[in-house]
Amino acid sequence: MAQSDRSTVDWTPANGSLVPHKDAPGTDVFYNQGGFFIVRSDLGCYLWTEDLKSGTGIKIQRLHPACQGGDHYLSDNKNPPNIYVIKGDSYRVVKDLSTDAEAEVRELASSCRGGDHYTYCGSWFYIISQNKGSLDYVCDLSTPISGGRTPLEPECSKGLFYFTIDNLPTLIKLDEKWGAQCYLYKEFFSNHPRFSSIHPNVLNFFPGGLALVKGASTGGWECIKTLHNDSDSSITWSDKVTCKVGYAKQQMSSMEHNWSISAEMSLGAGELTKLITQFQFSLKTEYGGRSIRTDQEDWTEAREEEESIQVTLEPKKNLYIWQYRLGIGHKPVLFCRDVEFTKENNPPDRIPLPPVP
Known part of the structure; x- marks a missing residue:
C-alpha cells in the first residue's frame, strides 16, 4: 500500500467588484x-x-x-x-x-x-x-x-x-x-x-476591495493523502494524517502594516484584517466572495495537526483524503476542519460551510 504526494484541486476564482x-x-x-x-x-x-x-x-x-x-x-x-x-x-x-x-x-x-x-x-x-x-x-x-x-x-x-x-x-x-x-x-x-x-x-x-487588490475568493478541496491497496485482499490502514488547520494570518496581516490603527480600537493586531477577510468570503460571487459563513471556523494561527484515522481498504482499490480550504486569490488563507474521503480521484461535490442567509 503506497501513499502519494499531496495534490491540489484547481480552483475557479470568482469575479470581483466593490460592493455598491x-x-x-x-x-x-x-x-x-x-x-x-x-x-x-x-x-x-x-x-x-x-x-x-x-x-x-x-x-x-x-x-x-x-x-x-x-x-x-x-x-x-x-x-x-x-x-x-x-x-x-x-x-x-x-x-x-x-x-x-x-x-x-x-x-x-x-x-x-x-x-x-x-x-x-x-x-x-x-x-x-x-x-x-x-x-x-x-x-x-x-x-x-x-x-x-x-x-x-x-x-x-x-x-x-x-x-x-x-x-x-x-x-x-x-x-x-x-x-x-x-x-x-x-x-x-x-x-x-x-x-x-x-x-x-x-x-x-x-x-469587496480585497478582490480588486489581492484577487477574488477561491475555495476547494485539497487531496492531502492517497491510499492504494494493490494486493488481492482487504487491508486495514491505521495511522495519523497531518493537515494544516486555521488562519494563515501572515497572508493578510500585511494590509495593516500601511494603516495606523487608533489605540481606542478594541481590535487587536490582525483582528481587523481577519474581519475584513471573513466579510469577503461572505459576499456574493459578483463581488469576489463565496456567499459562505466562516465565523464558526478556527481563525487562530494556522498550525499542523494530526488526526487518527482507521479505514479498511478493499482489494485493488484507492482511497483519497481531502481537506477544504479557502483563499484570497490563489493564496490559501483559511484551512478548514472538514476532512472527507472518496474512492475516486474526484473531490467531494459539496461545500462544507454554511451559506449566507
Missing part, C-alpha cells in the same frame, strides 16, 4: 477639509486618509456607538465641518465620528427621505435617485423647501458611491479595464469628468 452602497449597509464615503473618510459601520470604524489616490497617512479610527448604523454619511464644507449621519427618518449632526462631539438630532424632511445617496456640494444637499436618474437639491435636510430637481447624465447614474471633493461632485465607479476609479464632474448633469485611481491600501478597506 445599496448592498453594503453602513458603508459610505465623504470628503471635507479634514480629508477623506470611508465609513465601515459593520466593522465599527472608519478609514481616514489625506488622499484617495496616494493613500497618504491612513488612520483607522473607531466609530462612536451613537454614530454607528447609519444609512448614509456625508459632510459639509463649513469650518469646522459638520458630519451628517442619516438613519431612517432622522439624522445626527456631529463634529467628530469618534467622539460624537456636539451632537444634534433632527427630523429628516419628508421630501428628503428615501434617497439612494446623499452628498453636500456648494451650499446644497444633493439627494441622488439612481433608478429615477434624477437629483434633488435642498438647502436644509430638515425643511420641506426644495431647491429643485434635475435629471442625471446617464453615466452619473452608475456610481457605487457618491461624494464631493472641493465642490466637485464625485462618484466611484468600476471600470472593466482600469478598476475602481474616482470620477470628478463639474456638475452631476454633465459628462466631462476628470478621473483618478484609488490606492490599494484604501481599496482594501472597502467591501
Whole structure:
C-alpha cells in the first residue's frame, strides 16, 4: 500500500467588484477639509486618509456607538465641518465620528427621505435617485423647501458611491479595464469628468476591495493523502494524517502594516484584517466572495495537526483524503476542519460551510 504526494484541486476564482452602497449597509464615503473618510459601520470604524489616490497617512479610527448604523454619511464644507449621519427618518449632526462631539438630532424632511445617496456640494444637499436618474437639491435636510430637481447624465447614474471633493461632485465607479476609479464632474448633469485611481491600501478597506487588490475568493478541496491497496485482499490502514488547520494570518496581516490603527480600537493586531477577510468570503460571487459563513471556523494561527484515522481498504482499490480550504486569490488563507474521503480521484461535490442567509 503506497501513499502519494499531496495534490491540489484547481480552483475557479470568482469575479470581483466593490460592493455598491445599496448592498453594503453602513458603508459610505465623504470628503471635507479634514480629508477623506470611508465609513465601515459593520466593522465599527472608519478609514481616514489625506488622499484617495496616494493613500497618504491612513488612520483607522473607531466609530462612536451613537454614530454607528447609519444609512448614509456625508459632510459639509463649513469650518469646522459638520458630519451628517442619516438613519431612517432622522439624522445626527456631529463634529467628530469618534467622539460624537456636539451632537444634534433632527427630523429628516419628508421630501428628503428615501434617497439612494446623499452628498453636500456648494451650499446644497444633493439627494441622488439612481433608478429615477434624477437629483434633488435642498438647502436644509430638515425643511420641506426644495431647491429643485434635475435629471442625471446617464453615466452619473452608475456610481457605487457618491461624494464631493472641493465642490466637485464625485462618484466611484468600476471600470472593466482600469478598476475602481474616482470620477470628478463639474456638475452631476454633465459628462466631462476628470478621473483618478484609488490606492490599494484604501481599496482594501472597502467591501469587496480585497478582490480588486489581492484577487477574488477561491475555495476547494485539497487531496492531502492517497491510499492504494494493490494486493488481492482487504487491508486495514491505521495511522495519523497531518493537515494544516486555521488562519494563515501572515497572508493578510500585511494590509495593516500601511494603516495606523487608533489605540481606542478594541481590535487587536490582525483582528481587523481577519474581519475584513471573513466579510469577503461572505459576499456574493459578483463581488469576489463565496456567499459562505466562516465565523464558526478556527481563525487562530494556522498550525499542523494530526488526526487518527482507521479505514479498511478493499482489494485493488484507492482511497483519497481531502481537506477544504479557502483563499484570497490563489493564496490559501483559511484551512478548514472538514476532512472527507472518496474512492475516486474526484473531490467531494459539496461545500462544507454554511451559506449566507
